[in-house]
Amino acid sequence: MNKDVKPVRYSYGITSALLAGGAAISLITGFPAGAQVAQNHEMQIADAVPVAGAPASFAELTQALMPAVVGISTRQSLTIEGRGGSSVTREGQSLGSGFIVSADGYIVTNNHVVRPDGRLTLEEVTVQLSNGEEYEAELVGTDPDSDIAVLKITRGDAFPFVHMGGATEARVGDWVIAIGNPYGLDGTVTAGIISATDRTTGRRGAFDRFIQTDASINSGNSGGPLFDMRGNVIGINNNIISPTGGNVGIGFAIPANVAAPVVEALMNGEELQRGYLGVQIVPVDEDFADALGIPENSGELIQGVQPGEAAEKAGLKAGDVVVSVNGQAVTRDESLSYIVSNIAPGTRVPVEFIRDGERDRVTLTVGRRPSREEMEAQQFNPDAEEPEPPQSEKESALIENVLGLRVREIDPIIARQLGNADYEGLVILAVDSNADAARKGLSRGMVIETANYQPVLTQADLEAQIRAVREDGRDAILMRVNPRNQPSRIVAIRLRSGD
Numbered sequence: 001m002n003k004d005v006k007p008v009r010y011s012y013g014i015t016s017a018l019l020a021g022g023a024a025i026s027l028i029t030g031f032p033a034g035a036q037v038a039q040n041h042e043m044q045i046a047d048a049v050p051v052a053g054a055p056a057s058f059a060e061l062t063q064a065l066m067p068a069v070v071g072i073s074t075r076q077s078l079t080i081e082g083r084g085g086s087s088v089t090r091e092g093q094s095l096g097s098g099f100i101v102s103a104d105g106y107i108v109t110n111n112h113v114v115r116p117d118g119r120l121t122l123e124e125v126t127v128q129l130s131n132g133e134e135y136e137a138e139l140v141g142t143d144p145d146s147d148i149a150v151l152k153i154t155r156g157d158a159f160p161f162v163h164m165g166g167a168t169e170a171r172v173g174d175w176v177i178a179i180g181n182p183y184g185l186d187g188t189v190t191a192g193i194i195s196a197t198d199r200t201t202g203r204r205g206a207f208d209r210f211i212q213t214d215a216s217i218n219s220g221n222s223g224g225p226l227f228d229m230r231g232n233v234i235g236i237n238n239n240i241i242s243p244t245g246g247n248v249g250i251g252f253a254i255p256a257n258v259a260a261p262v263v264e265a266l267m268n269g270e271e272l273q274r275g276y277l278g279v280q281i282v283p284v285d286e287d288f289a290d291a292l293g294i295p296e297n298s299g300e301l302i303q304g305v306q307p308g309e310a311a312e313k314a315g316l317k318a319g320d321v322v323v324s325v326n327g328q329a330v331t332r333d334e335s336l337s338y339i340v341s342n343i344a345p346g347t348r349v350p351v352e353f354i355r356d357g358e359r360d361r362v363t364l365t366v367g368r369r370p371s372r373e374e375m376e377a378q379q380f381n382p383d384a385e386e387p388e389p390p391q392s393e394k395e396s397a398l399i400e401n402v403l404g405l406r407v408r409e410i411d412p413i414i415a416r417q418l419g420n421a422d423y424e425g426l427v428i429l430a431v432d433s434n435a436d437a438a439r440k441g442l443s444r445g446m447v448i449e450t451a452n453y454q455p456v457l458t459q460a461d462l463e464a465q466i467r468a469v470r471e472d473g474r475d476a477i478l479m480r481v482n483p484r485n486q487p488s489r490i491v492a493i494r495l496r497s498g499d
Contacts, residue, residue, distance in 0.1 A: 041067070041160040045231035055229065058177055062189050065231055067160040068100045069224060071128040071181040072113055072137075072151070076120035080401045092120050097180035097224030098127070098151065099233060101263065103158035105135075107151040108263050109223030110238060111142045114149050127153050130187050141266035145274075145369075146207050147238060148259055149223075150266040162225065164263065166232035167255040170194055170211060178215045178237055178251075180224030190216035192249075199252065200333055201241075206274070206341035206369070210252035211235040217251035226253040235259075275343035276369035277316075278309020281336055284321060292321060293357060297332045299323035314351065314364035321354040341369060396459045402466055402495050403477075404435020407448065409458055418445065418484060425449040425482070426456055436476075436494040447482040469495070 041064070048060035055061075076092045096113030100106065107127060114125055125137040135153040142149040153159070177191045192215030199212040213226060217237050226235035235253025242248045265272050281300040282288075289296040299321040305312045316322070322336055323329065326349035330336045343349060345368040352361050400406050407426040408414070415423045426448045431438045448456055451465040469477045475495055482488045 058191055061231060065162060065179060065227060066130045066187060068162040069130060069179045070098045070100065070107060071186045072096045072098050072109055072223065073126045074114055074122060075124040076122050078120050078397060080397050095181060095184050095220045096222045099225040100159050100161040101164060102161050105153040105159050106267055107153065108236060109149050109151065111144050111147045111149045113223040114139060115142060125151060128186065143262050143266060143272055146262050148262045150263060162233050164233045164256040164260050166228050166230065167234040167257045170197055170228060170234050172196060175229050176213055176215055177227050178217055178221060178224060180221035180237060182218035182220040184220060206337040209258060209338065211255050213251050213253060214249040216247045218247045273345050274369035275340040275345055275366040277311040277340050278306030278367060279311045280304040294354060299330045300336045310364050310367040314362045316353065322351060323354060324352040325349055340366060396463055398463050398466060399459060403493060404432030404437050406430040407459065423447050424457060426462060440491045440493060442481060445484055448479055449482055449488060450480040451477055
């Protein structure tokens with residue numbers, strides 16, 4: 001088997017860009033060997049805190065905080081099968097930032113710093129301290145939903161570390177400093193103020209809640225700390241809004257009070273439990289409000305109800321407008337997803353809703369929020385213009401590179417969303433516009449039923465038929481596809497080299 005290793009660098013500059021490339025808690029772990037180091041470091045931070053008002057300099061505070069801020073680099077690979085059993089391995093790299101939260105070397109960063117592309121295999125994570133020391137890091141745990149990851153590094157003596165906390169006391173106009181690794185420039189410090197707290201960005205998801213700052217944040221700052229003037233990490237720098245991909249003074253950090261429970265659970269190896277109702281929802285905009293005769297942005301409209309989940313069991317249905325959960329009003333800033341995700345699964349709560357112009361109320365038992373993969377499967381829309389993000393566990397590099405298709409196995413949920421519970425095969429998520437499949441009319445939402453006259457219920461089935469065709473020396477494969485609501489047809493798709 002021949003392997004051709006080709007390094008590829010991935011950059012992340014988009015309009016709303018990730019930056020790779022309740023009460024406040026203090027995450028401190030006591031270790032006898034490093035207790036004095038940790039205590040001395042705390043004293044240095046306390047001595048460096050400036051007086052109230054505009055500080056004359058951030059130098060002393062920065063000097064005390066810098067040793068706990070780290071640069072993070074990763075090496076990742078993607079192996080693509082070629083002809084004759086050969087393969088090509090491409091490598092990707094990512095750069096980001098993080099910070100040490102315990103004397104024994106636990107590090108907090110963003111999930112997208114260590115997992116920037118779901119198709120790649122993470123090979124190595126390297127952490128660099130401000131003094132130039134480098135350590136190979138262990139990936140302790142990740143939470144893609146909140147975009148948080150925890151790493152671990154080890155040495156004989158204790159590491160300097162910082163506290164997470166203070167986000168609930170943060171005020172608009174307070175001074176903050178960000179320390180990180182923008183564009184690989186380690187130890188970069190920027191200062192600014194808090195532009196907004198509890199900022200939502202319009203995505204209305206369960207984790208759309210940020211501290212907004214005008215401190216300069218750029219690609220590579222991701223995962224790094226946003227400090228208040230007491231040296232507390234009040235946020236984890238996460239993303240920016242920019243027409244150019246660079247800083248324009250609108251940066252966002254995950255609040256420490258939101259991140260801390262996730263960090264603690266990941267450090268302890270605990271499963272994260274979040275609430276879930278099982279509904280597809282949209283905000284009540286002006287048109288919906290006029291049609292329903294209710295105030296704008298008052299509640300959220302249920303577009304669909306997931307079978308077997310909490311909402312269906314309680315009798316909620318499409319067309320209902322949920323206006324409050326457990327006494328908390330559903331508004332533009334307090335979305336239904338955000339409220340419910342912060343309720344422990346198994347909790348019984350009252351839900352108020354409007355149906356046919358009448359206000360009603362049910363009590364339901366909150367379910368457990370599914371994993372991101374399960375959520376994407378539930379939210380599959382065959383008519384959407386944009387495909388879901390790639391998932392390494394769900395998609396095949398061989399199929400994508402040889403056929404130009406991204407596909408997913410059909411489960412009962414996807415079958416219902418395709419409009420036919422009897423569908424069997426692979427649903428097409430996306431088609432490369434330069435592939436022969438696109439020229440032959442294949443498109444998102446179609447179902448591949450057979451390949452080479454054999455049923456393909458799994459991606460492994462399709463991969464096996466691709467290999468069989470190649471072994472026979474053929475350059476095209478016959479597939480029967482179902483375009484939905486039309487008769488199935490057989491198409492011959494020319495194979496690409498896969499190089």
